[in-house]
Amino acid sequence: MAGTRRGLIQADESAGTTGAVNNKYYVLAQYTRHITPGMTIIDGGDPNTIAAYDANARRLILVVTNYGTAQSINFDLSEFSSVGGSGSEGLVYRWATQTDGSGDKYTAHSDTYLSGKRFSSAFPTNTVQTFQIDNVVGPLPT
Numbered sequence: 020m021a022g023t024r025r026g027l028i029q030a031d032e033s034a035g036t037t038g039a040v041n042n043k044y045y046v047l048a049q050y051t052r053h054i055t056p057g058m059t060i061i062d063g064g065d066p067n068t069i070a071a072y073d074a075n076a077r078r079l080i081l082v083v084t085n086y087g088t089a090q091s092i093n094f095d096l097s098e099f100s101s102v103g104g105s106g107s108e109g110l111v112y113r114w115a116t117q118t119d120g121s122g123d124k125y126t127a128h129s130d131t132y133l134s135g136k137r138f139s140s141a142f143p144t145n146t147v148q149t150f151q152i153d154n155v156v157g158p159l160p161t
Contacts, residue, residue, distance in 0.1 A: 042124070045124045046116055048116070048125045049116055050149075053071075053149050054071040054080055054082065055071075055073070058080070063083075068083045069082045072157070076153075077154050077155055077156060078151060078153055078155065080151055081094065081150040081152075082149045082150075083149075085142035085143070085144065086144075089143050089144050090142055091139050091141050092140055093138075094150070095136065095137050096137065096152065097135075098158070099136065099159075101155065101156040102155050103133045103153070103154050103155075110129060110132055111131040111150050112127070112129070112151040112153075113127070113129075113140065113148060113151075114126065114128070114149045115147070116147045116148075117145060117146050118146065118147060119145050123146070131150070133152070
């Protein structure tokens, strides 16, 4: 089956060659590069959000998918005792992948900042974004 797109990397099985990385690879990276063993999966507050917390590193990871129309999504972390703080200057690290292959492919951005215990981000249609918020202290949301 020449040029199959079923896997993470395009391949021609009959020729024994590999080619371009499929967009699925970049989507998978949103999860596997940030949600690591030992993290606690917590309620993300939305069915399109996976939230993971590392108590030792005091780090919160949110992986969010927007299937619908382009929109701005607001995040409220007020259930945590402390969010952000010294060293991070309120920066929320962000990576984006457009699932239709038209734009970002696991692209890092440094343009999102906390406002107290809140932040927001623009989401183009069919986008997966990962947010890393440092210096987060529980209690964990229930």
